[in-house]
Amino acid sequence: MTAIEAIMKRRSVRKFTDEPVTKETVMQLIDAAAAAPSAMNLRPVRFILMDKHDMAKLAETIDQKQPFEQGQWAIAVCADTRGYTGGTGWLEDASAALENILIAATSLGLGSLWYGVYRRAAKEPQVRAALNLPEGAECTGIAVIGHPAEKKKEHDKVREEFIFESRWCKYKI
């Protein structure tokens, strides 16, 4: 599968089968995540690999349980902002890393979900506690990984009205 095919096929999967995913495979996804660009190459992103036991424990404390109960692995994409000198770059770095995980998973035929965490009042405290995050470590989101138990249509081409030429709102004529 080409990179473009994986990007267009990637959809949020919230239901997974029981089929296992090897640790070797999930480590490949983390390699792909760590290869994302990083503002000023400061590399603040850290990964916390969660197995089914960790995921089940987290599921007990959050509203959206299903992906964590059914997925095989979860990768919490975090950043160490202690002493970080790149402004908000860490958030962008972590987001790029998380997206790489989803695209890489799709390219391997796996399903994935971006579970948003950062500044979500109803989720962040539970996630911080589960991951034992110290002050200054932030969790952007969690990628849940497994074999998909739902099939979704790949993405269409971009809507024309989303593209401006030369400057904001200058439509094509």
Ligand SMILES: Cc1cc2nc3c(=O)[nH]c(=O)nc-3n(C[C@H](O)[C@H](O)[C@H](O)COP(=O)(O)O)c2cc1C
């Ligand atoms: C920052 C961010 C946070 C998200 N958080 C969640 C979430 O907590 N739970 C969930 O089911 N989906 C979450 N999603 C997935 C979106 O709902 C999904 O990307 C959107 O509906 C488009 O569908 P698609 O991913 O299949 O293209 C999140 C996506 C992003 C980018």
